[in-house]
Amino acid sequence: MMGIEWLKPAAFLGSILYALIGVVIFWLCFVIVDKITPYDLWGEIVEKQNVALGVVVAAMCLGISLIVAAAIH
Secondary structure (H helix, E strand, C coil): HHHHHHHHHHHHHHHHHHHHHHHHHHHHHHHHHHHHCCHHHHHHHHHHCCHHHHHHHHHHHHHHHHEEEEHCC
């Protein structure tokens, strides 16, 4: 009966809480990185079609996500 363990209310609510904490921490880290860069990330990626910056930001997002997931786990 190991597969049904995640259906328990405490485990389910704990997972939801950790997911929300992870999303908030990720969002805060992204906002900090956006503020310390010398230009507008959204404007560079979307308006100016800067693919290289998009790849760098995507890698940064994955890195932050891995750190947050490891810290929460």
